[in-house]
Amino acid sequence: MAQRPPSDIARETLKQLAVRRLPPTPENYQALYDEIAGHRSPAPFPEGPLRHILRIIPGQTPAQKRLLDQFEAAVALHDWSALQNVLVGYAKLGLHPQEISVAEPPAPAGPTTLAVVLPNELAEQIARMVEYTLPALDSEDVRVHMLGEQLVQFLRQPQPPVSTAQLMLANFSYRLSFATEDQAAIRSTLLELLHMVFENIAALSADDQWLSGQAEALMAATAQTLSLRRLDDVRLRLKDVIFKQTEAKGRMVEAQEQMKELLAIFIDRLAALSRSSGNYQEQIERCADLLGKATTLHQITPVLKEVMAATRAMALDSRVAHGELSDLRQRTEEKQAEMARLQQELDRVSAQARHDPLTGSLNRKGLDEVMERELARARRQGTPLCLALLDVDNFKQINDRLGHDIGDAALVHLADVVREIMRPQDMLGRYGGEEFVLVLPDTSLPQGVEAMQRLQRELSTRFFMQGPEKVLITFSAGVAEIELDETSTEALRRADQGMYLAKRSGKNRVMAA
Ligand SMILES: Nc1nc2c(ncn2[C@@H]2O[C@H](COP(=O)(O)OP(=O)(O)OP(=O)(O)O)[C@@H](O)[C@H]2O)c(=O)[nH]1
Numbered sequence: 001m002a003q004r005p006p007s008d009i010a011r012e013t014l015k016q017l018a019v020r021r022l023p024p025t026p027e028n029y030q031a032l033y034d035e036i037a038g039h040r041s042p043a044p045f046p047e048g049p050l051r052h053i054l055r056i057i058p059g060q061t062p063a064q065k066r067l068l069d070q071f072e073a074a075v076a077l078h079d080w081s082a083l084q085n086v087l088v089g090y091a092k093l094g095l096h097p098q099e100i101s102v103a104e105p106p107a108p109a110g111p112t113t114l115a116v117v118l119p120n121e122l123a124e125q126i127a128r129m130v131e132y133t134l135p136a137l138d139s140e141d142v143r144v145h146m147l148g149e150q151l152v153q154f155l156r157q158p159q160p161p162v163s164t165a166q167l168m169l170a171n172f173s174y175r176l177s178f179a180t181e182d183q184a185a186i187r188s189t190l191l192e193l194l195h196m197v198f199e200n201i202a203a204l205s206a207d208d209q210w211l212s213g214q215a216e217a218l219m220a221a222t223a224q225t226l227s228l229r230r231l232d233d234v235r236l237r238l239k240d241v242i243f244k245q246t247e248a249k250g251r252m253v254e255a256q257e258q259m260k261e262l263l264a265i266f267i268d269r270l271a272a273l274s275r276s277s278g279n280y281q282e283q284i285e286r287c288a289d290l291l292g293k294a295t296t297l298h299q300i301t302p303v304l305k306e307v308m309a310a311t312r313a314m315a316l317d318s319r320v321a322h323g324e325l326s327d328l329r330q331r332t333e334e335k336q337a338e339m340a341r342l343q344q345e346l347d348r349v350s351a352q353a354r355h356d357p358l359t360g361s362l363n364r365k366g367l368d369e370v371m372e373r374e375l376a377r378a379r380r381q382g383t384p385l386c387l388a389l390l391d392v393d394n395f396k397q398i399n400d401r402l403g404h405d406i407g408d409a410a411l412v413h414l415a416d417v418v419r420e421i422m423r424p425q426d427m428l429g430r431y432g433g434e435e436f437v438l439v440l441p442d443t444s445l446p447q448g449v450e451a452m453q454r455l456q457r458e459l460s461t462r463f464f465m466q467g468p469e470k471v472l473i474t475f476s477a478g479v480a481e482i483e484l485d486e487t488s489t490e491a492l493r494r495a496d497q498g499m500y501l502a503k504r505s506g507k508n509r510v511m512a513a
Contacts (some may be wrong), residue, residue: 009037045078047287058163061116063093070132091159117159126165127155130172137179138186144175194222240357258335265328272317283310356430358408367437369428371488374427376443385441386448389495390477392434393507398471405426406466410473413464422451422459435494445481445512452477452510476502480513 008198015031022028054075059068067089074082089233118126134148146484151168218238283306292305354366362370371387378385392398392414399407411434418428418438427439440448456474463470478498482491498513505511 006036009033010349012036034098036505047078050075050083058092062227064090064163093163097286097419116162118155118162120158120167120183123155123160123165127152128168133176134182137176138182141175141179141182144172144179147175191222195219200221211406242359265324280314283307359412359430361415361418361436362427363430364429364431367427367439368488370429370439371428371437371492374439375482375488378441379484383442384444384447385439385480385482386443386445386479387491387495388438388440388452388477388479388510389431389499390436390438390446390452390475390494391499391503393474393476393503395434402466402471410464410471414459414473414475415460417462418455421455424452437495442479445479448479448481449510449512452479456508456510474508476507477510478502478513479510 010033013036014033015030016022017024017028020032022032054068054071056120057064057068057071059065067086070082070089071086073079074086123325130148134145137144137148139145147168151165151172154168155165198215198218202219246436247472287303287307287310289301294300294303354362354369356363374385377383395407395410399409411430413429415428415436418436422428422438422440425441429437429439431437438452440451456477459473459475464473465471474498478495478501480491480494480498482488494513496513498511501513502509502511
């Protein structure tokens with residue numbers, strides 16, 4: 001079919017616009033034109049959007065500037081293949097950093113291909129930061145891990161170009177923002193769940209003061225944002241709760257068993273009693289019958305004898321049964337009284353619990369009280385008071401290698417050595433999982449540091465034996481002397497910082513804070 005000249009098609013298009021009463025917009029004109037011409041016109045060149053891109057792509061280095069000029073020319077000429085070359089040029093800037101010389105700040109215009117590269121030290125710092133971040137993210141988020149690993153790999157190449165690093169960092173941090181949002185949501189949902197569990201424990205144990213007290217403490221701990229220390233606290237308390245619940249359940253099962261036994265004996269006795277009274281009834285009826293028929297004293301005498309014997313046997317049986325039953329009742333009452341006493345005792349001791357059940361050292365509550373008491377005394381008497389915070393070194397390894405129970409035993413060993421080595425007036429409290437606080441009255445900072453170092457030396461000579469294996473337990477510690485205007489919490493925070501420094505400086509050492 002012969003092609004119609006464009007002027008013809010244009011005329012026809014205008015006519016059709018009028019005939020079809022279409023608004024004369026460029027889109028309607030284009031669509032009608034295509035219809036009449038019988039083909040689709042090529043899409044217009046996107047000059048506007050491309051000029052927008054032109055304004056934002058980097059053009060600092062001479063190489064970038066050169067490519068920018070080429071980009072502008074390609075847009076002006078509507079030249080797709082020139083544009084393609086420019087894009088390939090940009091990609092190469094990032095792909096071959098070794099061909100690009102360092103230029104920071106950018107060198108004056110020149111013919112060589114130059115790009116700004118990241119100083120190696122900075123690149124390494126960023127790489128490490130990304131590396132440290134990755135384990136904290138959800139391992140199921142494959143994309144963020146992949147982007148992170150690519151970024152780390154790229155940053156560890158010699159002289160990574162800033163522009164590529166910037167792009168990769170932007171991609172990674174975009175993805176990271178979702179991942180961290182997810183993490184925050186997971187944490188708060190977990191906290192809510194924990195909170196619900198604790199609420200449930202509290203509701204179930206409303207009549208047990210100790211349990212509901214512990215459950216309240218757990219609820220308070222989970223009402224705040226999470227920190228490792230708080231989690232440790234929650235874990236320890238939960239351990240206590242589980243222990244107490246298991247113990248209480250065991251006692252209940254035992255009591256139930258005893259009650260069942262008593263009831264079984266009781267039923268046996270009742271059955272025996274009704275059996276013997278049934279026999280008695282029969283005997284008496286038979287005797288009454290014989291008596292009715294008897295006409296002589298001779299005939300009556302054996303009947304009377306039988307009645308007497310049956311009555312005596314019945315009375316004896318009743319006495320025995322009565323004796324046994326009152327014995328049973330007494331034993332039941334004693335059991336009940338003992339259980340009530342045990343429960344009261346347990347509640348009383350638990351309510352006042354100041355000690356950690358594992359190591360026998362003070363618990364947080366006991367420690368707080370002791371610190372306040374010693375602080376008041378030190379202020380009254382004008383004597384120095386030191387707080388030392390010690391954390392067992394590499395304790396996770398002990399747990400992982402020897403098991404949690406042996407880990408527990410190691411903590412008990414440490415507490416025993418502390419009690420043996422330190423002065424009687426020094427007090428030991430368990431602050432968290434493998435963290436302990438020592439309250440050292442009448443002790444200046446140098447003396448406190450000296451005392452803790454002595455403890456370290458002694459601990460290294462008293463091995464924690466595991467069969468034939470000698471397990472060496474060491475710790476890092478920070479020591480703070482409480483200042484005049486300071487609270488014990490503030491001093492403890494300083495000691496914590498000292499301990500942290502001791503860990504950072506290689507562990508098994510004591511730092512004054
Ligand atoms: N067996 C036992 N382990 C506990 C107890 N409380 C805390 N832990 C464990 O102690 C370990 C502490 O590990 P980290 O905080 O990594 O410390 P670490 O291994 O001592 O390392 P550093 O402190 O850096 O020397 C964790 O594995 C806890 O599970 C406890 O009561 N018994």
